[in-house]
Amino acid sequence: MVLMAKRQRAENVEREEKAKKYFTKVGMNEDDDQQMEKCSIRGLYRSLQGVFQKVTWRKLVCNNKGRPKWIFILRLAIQQRLATKDWLARWGVDIDQTCSLCNKENETVQHIFFKCEITGKIWNGLLRWQGIQSSHNNRQDVITWMVKATKGKSSRAASRMTLAAAVYHCWQERNFVIFQKKRRTTTSLIKHIIQEVHIRAARFPYLDKVMTTLNWYPEIS
Numbered sequence: 001m002v003l004m005a006k007r008q009r010a011e012n013v014e015r016e017e018k019a020k021k022y023f024t025k026v027g028m029n030e031d032d033d034q035q036m037e038k039c040s041i042r043g044l045y046r047s048l049q050g051v052f053q054k055v056t057w058r059k060l061v062c063n064n065k066g067r068p069k070w071i072f073i074l075r076l077a078i079q080q081r082l083a084t085k086d087w088l089a090r091w092g093v094d095i096d097q098t099c100s101l102c103n104k105e106n107e108t109v110q111h112i113f114f115k116c117e118i119t120g121k122i123w124n125g126l127l128r129w130q131g132i133q134s135s136h137n138n139r140q141d142v143i144t145w146m147v148k149a150t151k152g153k154s155s156r157a158a159s160r161m162t163l164a165a166a167v168y169h170c171w172q173e174r175n176f177v178i179f180q181k182k183r184r185t186t187t188s189l190i191k192h193i194i195q196e197v198h199i200r201a202a203r204f205p206y207l208d209k210v211m212t213t214l215n216w217y218p219e220i221s
Contacts, residue, residue, distance in 0.1 A: 057078050060163065060164075061075050064163075065157055065201075066161040067165075067196075070161075073164075073167055073171050074167045074168065082109060085097040085098075099112060101173065101174055102116045104117070112171075112174060113170060118186060121186040122189055122193070123166065125190040125220050126166055126194075128218045129194060130214065132159065157204075157206075157207060158197070158210050161200060162193070166193055169193050194214075197211075
């Protein structure tokens with residue numbers, strides 16, 4: 001019994017020390033603790049978190065109902081952390097930096113997703129499918145525009161999902177061309193992306209109405 005009591009006292013002291021450390025981190029002392037009428041765990045957690053500037057693209061990632069692997073690649077693309085050829089070259093890899101999709105310009109995140117003529121056809125088809133018109137071709141402009149245009153729980157949620165799916169499949173197509181020497185037509189890619197979006201959207205009943213209006217394929221010129 002004595003040993004148990006000593007152990008309990010030691011655990012209580014340890015917990016008190018930890019609590020003091022956390023209160024000190026948020027700028028509080030023992031007097032503040034004693035005068036506190038109500039303790040908010042949420043308030044303490046946010047104080048420990050600190051204040052950081054919110055990134056403009058958070059709604060595209062955090063509120064996205066797309067498949068996890070789509071969102072993962074979307075996040076890497078937005079942060080420019082995908083292993084594109086220019087990125088590999090900066091790390092000292094001896095590699096031909098020409099884009100494998102169009103074979104015209106060097107492969108960068110900006111190029112492969114927004115300037116390549118192959119992925120450009122895919123974007124144009126998907127935007128036309130959703131009834132959206134955008135003339136932006138700069139990465140930051142596209143992200144800013146999408147943040148403003150994707151508010152809401154139905155058609156805008158579908159737009160966020162389509163964005164993630166398109167980025168993922170464009171990156172996958174690039175990998176197919178490089179590593180498997182396979183190439184699909186833009187028409188087949190657009191149809192595949194639309195099918196994938198429909199399959200994913202079926203998991204969320206509130207998207208049924210908007211997806212019914214998108215039950216068609218756009219004509220690709």
